Amino acid sequence: MTSKPVQQLKIHGREQTQVRVIADGDAAPSEDENPYWLGEDGDDEVPAPERGCIQRGLCCKSSPGWFAPGEVEKAAEILGIAPDVLVRSKLVVDRIEIDGQIVHTFAPVKLDRFGKPAFATGKVVDELYRMLKGTCVFYDGKGCQIYAARPLECARYLCSQPAEKNLSHEELARMWQQAG
Numbered sequence: 001m002t003s004k005p006v007q008q009l010k011i012h013g014r015e016q017t018q019v020r021v022i023a024d025g026d027a028a029p030s031e032d033e034n035p036y037w038l039g040e041d042g043d044d045e046v047p048a049p050e051r052g053c054i055q056r057g058l059c060c061k062s063s064p065g066w067f068a069p070g071e072v073e074k075a076a077e078i079l080g081i082a083p084d085v086l087v088r089s090k091l092v093v094d095r096i097e098i099d100g101q102i103v104h105t106f107a108p109v110k111l112d113r114f115g116k117p118a119f120a121t122g123k124v125v126d127e128l129y130r131m132l133k134g135t136c137v138f139y140d141g142k143g144c145q146i147y148a149a150r151p152l153e154c155a156r157y158l159c160s161q162p163a164e165k166n167l168s169h170e171e172l173a174r175m176w177q178q179a180g
């Protein structure tokens, strides 16, 4: 099992190593290694891109990302449940039209202000899911519960960089298309 640091980030003046799982069977990072959302900045300004992720948790509290093929199974393994149970209890099915074809994907359900799923889990969602902000079901207030298998869109997302540098839904949908 191997994982390797791929990026050195400066966060709040501290140097922090971001670890990414690079292949099936790689070790999941320990709690100490999980750099995701340990705290909030409290700063409403858009951070400088060179600071990297500064762990404000804003995206986890508004728009969870789409999974890539194979990631739902890994997330289920981390949680110790079967993939279909995970889908039925914590995920929604989103969709996008690509080249005239509807492609379905999985995403974490957003929670309402009472901490309950704001959408029916295990079901296809409509435009409202994308329009309404909501805390991700996997965000526990200080970190991502499925960090080692977080959706690829989450792993690639950086709020401070130009949108075109983040992974688009179209790119993710094409991965699902190719996966069949």
Ligand code: SF4
Binding pocket: 036, 059, 060, 061, 063, 064, 065, 108, 136, 137, 138, 139, 140, 143, 144, 145, 146, 147, 150, 151, 154, 155
């Ligand atoms: S899956 Fe994890 S990284 Fe993605 S929005 Fe939810 S808590 Fe944040």
